[in-house]
Amino acid sequence: MSFQNLGLSTALLKAISKKGYTTPSPIQEKAIPPVLEGRDVLASAQTGTGKTAGFTLPLLHYLSENPKTKFRPIRALILTPTRELAAQVHESVKDYSEFLNIRSAVIFGGVNQKPQVAKIRQGIDILVATPGRLLDLQNQNLLSIKRVEVFILDEADRMLDMGFLRDIERVMKLMPSKRQNLMFSATFSKDIRKLANSILNNPVQVEATPENSTVDAISQKVYRVAKGKKTGLIIKLISEGQWQQVLVFTRTKHGANRLTKKMVASGISAAAIHGNKSQGARTKALAGFKTGKVRVLVATDIAARGLDIPLLPHVVNFELPNISEDYVHRIGRTGRAGANGQALSLVSADETSYLKGIEKLIDQKIEVEIIEGFEPDPNASTEPIKQGQGRQRNQNRNRNSASRSSSGGNKNSNRNRNRRRNTNSRRSN
Known part of the structure; x- marks a missing residue:
């Protein structure tokens, strides 16, 4: 199997060749054809096997073969859990679209939003985003995803691990109901499959390797x-x-x-x-x-x-x-x-x-x-570390202190805690 056999455009094949790739990975070979057919896809593959190209290449093929010439609304949204992954995916989009008339942008928190907004206002076809910054800019009416034709949820299980379920649900309501949906991840838990059922329409399920497996190398x-x-x-x-x-x-x-x-x-x-x-x-x-x-x-x-x-x-x-x-x-x-x-x-x-x-x-x-001089302690407890024990003690002390404060003080404390919690949530994006 070669990339030529997958039905990708000449411009994409040129970009792939420039990157030095000749043979698609198993996940690319299995995922690209149904994506090109317009099907919803639920894809699972271990990390490092080329999942990003598995959705980026057919997405670029579709957008370039079906151009919108009058204006450039956001036609594709790729949602990722972290800033680093968003930047990495955007680099792949730029590399593969080198010989195409496709514009893209990436947005995430932790940096000034002005350059990101300026890029979006120029008109883009593909937006790569983390949930927090996406919803923030949408709430400011600085972007719209109401014309999205393809929605891609990358590393979906990590999204749930990081508590992004409500954000995902909010994003879903902002897009048109008629669209193509793709979910890519290394693993799929029961919660992820439940989420997939609420997003995907009669999906094709592809799996390059057994879930949770580690590569032989x-x-x-x-x-x-x-x-x-x-x-x-x-x-x-x-x-x-x-x-x-x-x-x-x-x-x-x-x-x-x-x-x-x-x-x-x-x-x-x-x-x-x-x-x-x-x-x-x-x-x-x-x-x-x-x-x-x-x-x-x-x-x-x-x-x-x-x-x-x-x-x-x-x-x-x-x-x-x-x-x-x-x-x-x-x-x-x-x-x-x-x-x-x-x-x-x-x-x-x-x-x-x-x-x-x-x-x-x-x-x-x-x-x-076991290395000599660094032997394990034979008397140490094998009980697992209980996460947040220290934090819990601090919270108990805070609650005791708060009980001696006025109700107005309690309200101010609660508001401050909520502000800190919201700030930390945005910072993670």
Whole structure:
């Protein structure tokens, strides 16, 4: 099978050839034909297998073959969960539309909206967006999606994980009911299938690989280690292994910042990327990592779906995710496009149940190694970490304090908390 056999236009084939691609990946081979036919599609494939081209190429073919010459309303909307993924998808749109008369734009939070609005006002065919910024600009009457012909929900399961269900439902109401709908993701839970039933009309379901599977090119290993010795172990592995490009995942933003500082203090160039970082800082960190100026990028799961780093050799789980599916997304940053990759996890006693859940999900026992001097604590509890214990104690103290305040003070406190919550929600987009 070649791209020529898929029925794509000459201009698209030229762009594909310029990128150096000759043979479609399994998900592209299965998804592109029904999308070209105008069918709704529910597509599942592991990360790094070319899902973006699976919907971008047929979308561009349709728009270019059915042009709107008088004006340029937004005809296609691609919704993504994170800024990084939105930027990555938009780059693909621009690359593949190089020889087409197609205009596109990307919008996301964390940056000034004025350049984004100016781009939209020039007239665009395709809009790539995160939910928060999209709804914000729509509420300001700065854009309209009432003429959208194709709606694409990328990384749909991550959308639900990040609490975007209500935003998705709001977006759906702003578009015409008659349109083509595509849902692409690495995994599909029961909740996702429920969402698909509410969006898709008699969809074609395509699957390139079994759900939640990990690519064969990724070598996986677990290092059993005492919790307090993790930092020393990861520094040893990176230094003695002379690893030059390592993506490290932590469970929290604070943990990412703390580990980054310790890496730098040990002479390893490192940067953190997470939701509390400004968009400028996130872009700078990622650019430095891609060019080799930054040796280690420490990230939270917000980056798991938005990072596309060719030939990334090492991914390290400094802490295992408490959601097993996130492990698949994390290690999927390596072993992309057929390249080999190594995924390592530092596992302390309190993460034992997380490891069991991951092995059950991927139906695979992961090789275990213990390094001398970094042995696990035999007396440590295997009870999993209870998320937010510290936050709960603070909330209890706040409630006790609030009960001694006036009702007016309570109202002001509630309003302040709501404002902070809304600000944090927008910042994540």
